[in-house]
Amino acid sequence: MNSENVTHCGFVALIGPANAGKSTLLNSLTGEKLSIVTHKAQTTRMRVRGIALVENTQIVFVDTPGIFKPQRRLDRAMVQAAWESMQEADSVVLVIDAARGLNEDAKAIMEGLQRAKRSAVLALNKIDLLPRENLLPLTNTFNESGLFTRTFLISARSGDGVEDLRAFLAHAMPSGAWLYPEDQLSDLTERLMASEITREKIFLRLHEELPYDSTVETEAWKELKDGGARVDQIIYIRRASQKPIVLGKGGQTLKQIGEAARLEMQKSFGRRIHLFLHVKVNEKWLDEPARYRMMGLQFDQK
Ligand SMILES: Nc1nc2c(ncn2[C@@H]2O[C@H](COP(=O)(O)OP(=O)(O)OP(=O)(O)O)[C@@H](O)[C@H]2O)c(=O)[nH]1
Ligand SMILES: [Mg+2]
Numbered sequence: 001m002n003s004e005n006v007t008h009c010g011f012v013a014l015i016g017p018a019n020a021g022k023s024t025l026l027n028s029l030t031g032e033k034l035s036i037v038t039h040k041a042q043t044t045r046m047r048v049r050g051i052a053l054v055e056n057t058q059i060v061f062v063d064t065p066g067i068f069k070p071q072r073r074l075d076r077a078m079v080q081a082a083w084e085s086m087q088e089a090d091s092v093v094l095v096i097d098a099a100r101g102l103n104e105d106a107k108a109i110m111e112g113l114q115r116a117k118r119s120a121v122l123a124l125n126k127i128d129l130l131p132r133e134n135l136l137p138l139t140n141t142f143n144e145s146g147l148f149t150r151t152f153l154i155s156a157r158s159g160d161g162v163e164d165l166r167a168f169l170a171h172a173m174p175s176g177a178w179l180y181p182e183d184q185l186s187d188l189t190e191r192l193m194a195s196e197i198t199r200e201k202i203f204l205r206l207h208e209e210l211p212y213d214s215t216v217e218t219e220a221w222k223e224l225k226d227g228g229a230r231v232d233q234i235i236y237i238r239r240a241s242q243k244p245i246v247l248g249k250g251g252q253t254l255k256q257i258g259e260a261a262r263l264e265m266q267k268s269f270g271r272r273i274h275l276f277l278h279v280k281v282n283e284k285w286l287d288e289p290a291r292y293r294m295m296g297l298q299f300d301q302k
Pocket of ligand 1: 016017018019020021022023024025036037038039040041042043044045064065066067125126127128129154155156157158
């Protein structure tokens with residue numbers, strides 16, 4: 001047990017293949033919806049810090065983009081951000097979709113951990129999808145690598161096993177002063193969180209290449225006298241031919257995206273939000289450093 005007068009604080013990176021449930025786990029570990037979640041791969045593009053207090057220990061969980069074979073410049077920046085978070089963390093949790101098991105994606109990440117000489121905590125996630133009797137053989141298969149200090153069988157969605165994982169990680173944090181005020185939940189600004197919320201609704205509502213060809217930025221945030229806020233956002237897309245799809249018949253699709261985003265913003269920020277979405281065609285947004293800076297990603301020159 002940590003002694004009462006000493007505070008502990010540290011970083012825990014949640015890494016893993018795309019779609020493994022890292023963001024769901026971040027939200028479950030912190031008890032707040034901080035990071036966006038969708039059924040589509042590569043939802044998370046940037047690091048999202050979520051802060052939890054366990055007695056005298058502050059744990060800064062870092063949700064990261066999924067690690068996959070990057071193609072585009074943005075993919076490379078996302079994967080790089082994930083590896084950097086791994087390197088900087090006091091503890092690393094490898095989140096694996098138990099239903100997918102030890103596939104090529106998982107193996108590639110485990111090799112990366114090995115190369116970096118890092119051990120990790122294994123979180124076999126989505127155990128709600130698997131028969132119990134499959135779990136022990138799966139655990140054994142992963143543990144043949146010798147990489148893992150502990151294995152947790154969890155369901156980030158139902159919360160099963162999440163508290164045990166959090167308690168274990170709390171005890172692994174080094175002593176030190178808390179990095180954030182006691183009541184802070186995340187490092188995201190409201191503007192950035194608002195952009196992410198709209199991006200989540202785009203991922204849920206649009207298909208094929210569109211979620212990957214679009215990004216959202218909060219252009220303006222105006223405080224209103226009645227305590228609400230007016231939020232103006234730009235949805236960047238890459239081609240003029242994509243615009244009618246984002247708008248939908250009579251503007252219905254964009255309206256639905258905006259309404260879903262607005263409702264969630266009101267819930268997250270606890271106040272009235274007037275949301276205005278503007279769609280802009282920008283062929284080059286994937287090659288503009290400013291877009292990367294906004295997300296805290298590195299812009300490589302290649
Ligand atoms: N059944 C089940 N589904 C889960 C669980 N955890 C996450 N999911 C689902 O898996 C999908 C992906 O979840 P995310 O949390 O977005 O996964 P991620 O690892 O952050 O994905 P990327 O950001 O794309 O790398 C979503 O549809 C989640 O609802 C779980 O414990 N059980
Ligand atoms: Mg994610």
